[in-house]
Amino acid sequence: MNHAMRIADSDQLKFSSSLLSSKGTAQAVLEACQQKDATNNEIARLIQTDSVLCSYLIHLVNVSNQATHVVTSLSEAVSLVGIPVIKQLTIGFSLIDQFRSGSTNGFDYQEFWSHSLLMALAMQELGKTTLICAQDELFACGLMARIGCIALATIYPNEYAALIKQKQNSSISIATLEQQYLQTDHNELTATMLIDFGLPKILVEAIYYHEVPAESGFSEGSYPFQLVNLIHLAKQIADFGLASESERAVRISELMLLGGKIGLDTESFGNLIDQITQEWHACGRILQIKTVNLPSFHNMVSTSLPCLEMTTSDTPWRVLLVEDDPFGLESAEEVLSDTLGYTVFSATNGKQALSLAMDIMPHVIVTDWAMPVMDGLALTRALRATAWGQNIYIIMLTGYEDDKKIVEAFEAGVNDYVTKPVNVPAFRARLHAAWHYRRLQEAWERDQLHLKRFAAELAVTNHKLKHDALTDMLTGIPNRRAGMKALTGAWNSANRSGQSIAVMLIDIDHFKKINDTYGHAIGDKVLKEVATSIRNITRKGEIFCRIGGEEFLMICPNGCTDAKSAFPLAERLRQHVKMQEINIDETRIQISISIGIALKDAAMKSDEQLVKAADRALYAAKNAGRDRVYLAIENKLISSNFC
Numbered sequence: 001m002n003h004a005m006r007i008a009d010s011d012q013l014k015f016s017s018s019l020l021s022s023k024g025t026a027q028a029v030l031e032a033c034q035q036k037d038a039t040n041n042e043i044a045r046l047i048q049t050d051s052v053l054c055s056y057l058i059h060l061v062n063v064s065n066q067a068t069h070v071v072t073s074l075s076e077a078v079s080l081v082g083i084p085v086i087k088q089l090t091i092g093f094s095l096i097d098q099f100r101s102g103s104t105n106g107f108d109y110q111e112f113w114s115h116s117l118l119m120a121l122a123m124q125e126l127g128k129t130t131l132i133c134a135q136d137e138l139f140a141c142g143l144m145a146r147i148g149c150i151a152l153a154t155i156y157p158n159e160y161a162a163l164i165k166q167k168q169n170s171s172i173s174i175a176t177l178e179q180q181y182l183q184t185d186h187n188e189l190t191a192t193m194l195i196d197f198g199l200p201k202i203l204v205e206a207i208y209y210h211e212v213p214a215e216s217g218f219s220e221g222s223y224p225f226q227l228v229n230l231i232h233l234a235k236q237i238a239d240f241g242l243a244s245e246s247e248r249a250v251r252i253s254e255l256m257l258l259g260g261k262i263g264l265d266t267e268s269f270g271n272l273i274d275q276i277t278q279e280w281h282a283c284g285r286i287l288q289i290k291t292v293n294l295p296s297f298h299n300m301v302s303t304s305l306p307c308l309e310m311t312t313s314d315t316p317w318r319v320l321l322v323e324d325d326p327f328g329l330e331s332a333e334e335v336l337s338d339t340l341g342y343t344v345f346s347a348t349n350g351k352q353a354l355s356l357a358m359d360i361m362p363h364v365i366v367t368d369w370a371m372p373v374m375d376g377l378a379l380t381r382a383l384r385a386t387a388w389g390q391n392i393y394i395i396m397l398t399g400y401e402d403d404k405k406i407v408e409a410f411e412a413g414v415n416d417y418v419t420k421p422v423n424v425p426a427f428r429a430r431l432h433a434a435w436h437y438r439r440l441q442e443a444w445e446r447d448q449l450h451l452k453r454f455a456a457e458l459a460v461t462n463h464k465l466k467h468d469a470l471t472d473m474l475t476g477i478p479n480r481r482a483g484m485k486a487l488t489g490a491w492n493s494a495n496r497s498g499q500s501i502a503v504m505l506i507d508i509d510h511f512k513k514i515n516d517t518y519g520h521a522i523g524d525k526v527l528k529e530v531a532t533s534i535r536n537i538t539r540k541g542e543i544f545c546r547i548g549g550e551e552f553l554m555i556c557p558n559g560c561t562d563a564k565s566a567f568p569l570a571e572r573l574r575q576h577v578k579m580q581e582i583n584i585d586e587t588r589i590q591i592s593i594s595i596g597i598a599l600k601d602a603a604m605k606s607d608e609q610l611v612k613a614a615d616r617a618l619y620a621a622k623n624a625g626r627d628r629v630y631l632a633i634e635n636k637l638i639s640s641n642f643c
């Protein structure tokens with residue numbers, strides 16, 4: 001379901017603008033970036049006064065694959081990264097500086113930035129791997145992808161402290177709690193601020209939906225769809241990096257599945273995660289942000305299974321004895337520890353036992369029935385109501401012998417009962433049965449985990465196969481098969497809604513000449529660059545794919561019905577590619593494209609006819625001299641020049 005992007009109100013907007021009025025270097029750099037005639041040298045000189053920004057920028061250009069040599073000059077770094085990214089990085093670092101700490105109770109500012117940095121680096125590396133978007137831009141976006149949390153914590157410190165407290169005991173999402181307490185949420189505020197900071201709308205929208213991508217309504221395979229899923233995966237990686245060890249063991253399969261969705265198998269995904277964590281430590285040092293030492297992904301995968309504690313014959317059993325009668329406690333303790341050799345912990349009522357059990361995770365609880373504060377029955381029910389309390393073997397010690405009482409105890413969840421006074425050999429036999437039960441249970445849980453892991457790996461492989469089957473390997477965009485599938489989907493839904501759709505066939509002009517002049521390897525690079533540059537300006541709902549050698553298809557299910565609305569769609573792409581500088585081995589290659597566009601009309605019987613009409617228009621554009629757009633409409637072919 002699509003929930004339209006909402007942005008925050010004017011008071012919150014004022015806050016976002018006030019962040020930008022930061023003093024010092026940041027302000028000077030931002031002002032210089034606004035000026036049309038500012039040179040890279042001037043901007044580099046300003047950046048030089050901020051050692052953190054300066055070191056990061058040099059680090060960034062050297063780790064990204066933009067530079068072919070080691071870059072040490074700041075003005076070269078500025079020119080490689082580009083002014084928009086410099087502006088975004090300056091804002092990001094200035095925000096880190098201003099909000100390293102704050103007064104909102106329970107808000108861990110250090111952890112927030114640690115998470116944001118990891119997410120930013122994950123976005124940058126995923127961008128490098130998937131070629132979805134310029135990686136430096138992704139880094140800056142990632143750094144600020146959850147900045148709305150800081151903003152809300154700063155504007156409403158008391159309410160935010162209260163909602164953080166509620167979050168600790170609840171599974172409700174933070175955004176839902178924010179809506180309940182503040183009638184807005186961090187995603188709305190983040191979007192407001194990022195628009196205000198001048199980030200491209202397509203990125204802002206993807207960030208807005210990144211926590212629940214399904215709410216975006218982006219069509220599968222489209223550019224915004226890929227972008228929002230990339231950001232979602234980066235957030236999951238950051239959550240994973242900051243999770244506790246036991247939580248990581250649970251999250252690892254889920255993470256592998258997401259890796260599979262972008263076409264990475266377990267090994268390449270693991271390498272990517274290791275690369276991201278290494279970068280996290282390096283950048284954390286530069287930006288003075290704390291990071292967490294993680295084992296290699298491969299180690300985490302292989303050790304996440306044995307984290308289950310296996311009971312062996314040498315395992316010292318932890319037994320929690322719950323008894324209010326001091327004499328009863330002493331004698332039972334003696335039997336359990338001296339005679340049977342168990343490690344015994346004791347509590348004198350159910351309430352005390354419950355909190356002790358949480359700390360020591362006993363294998364067995366031996367509890368008296370009648371006790372003050374919380375009796376054995378209430379303790380059993382409380383334990384069985386929790387996830388961690390399900391596996392504890394509970395033996396009820398009781399003086400009661402009537403059947404009704406025994407049934408009541410089993411209904412509450414005890415595994416066994418022993419009547420007082422305790423008969424030591426019989427008690428030993430029952431504890432032996434408990435030991436067997438526990439072993440079987442652990443073996444079953446282990447099998448379950450193996451099965452889950454196996455299912456996850458299988459799903460990763462399936463996703464990868466599916467991804468590979470629908471992705472063009474050279475350019476990384478959807479291939480002909482994916483395009484035709486998407487076209488049939490768009491055609492059918494246009495039939496149902498009565499809306500029109502437009503398709504464009506896009507063909508690089510004189511591509512053979514490029515191959516002949518520079519060789520096929522350069523031809524491939526040109527294809528990749530053209531595909532990436534068009535994909536970068538694809539809008540919500542549009543689907544762009546490679547359907548042949550140098551031919552691409554764009555599906556625009558945006559209700560475009562006449563020449564007036566169709567031509568601008570195509571002209572935007574044609575002019576964008578024409579302006580593109582393709583520099584290969586210091587040679588600037590000039591590229592142009594021809595576009596044939598067609599609109600679905602009532603006379604067309606199938607999507608195939610629509611593509612044929614676009615093909616006729618493309619042929620006309622080529623014949624008329626190339627580097628132009630032709631439209632097939634009502635059996636006529638018209639050029640955008642005549643419009």
Ligand SMILES: Nc1nc2c(ncn2[C@@H]2O[C@H](COP(=O)(O)OP(=O)(O)OP(=O)(O)O)[C@@H](O)[C@H]2O)c(=O)[nH]1
Pocket residue numbers: 474507508509510511512513515519520521522523524527548549550622626
């Ligand atoms: N490098 C490279 N070349 C390819 C690929 N697929 C097809 N080609 C080449 O693309 C060229 C297409 O040439 P033509 O169909 O004559 O078209 P053109 O030279 O672009 O001329 P017009 O379309 O008429 O402007 C051929 O030389 C193909 O070998 C590919 O994946 N990589």
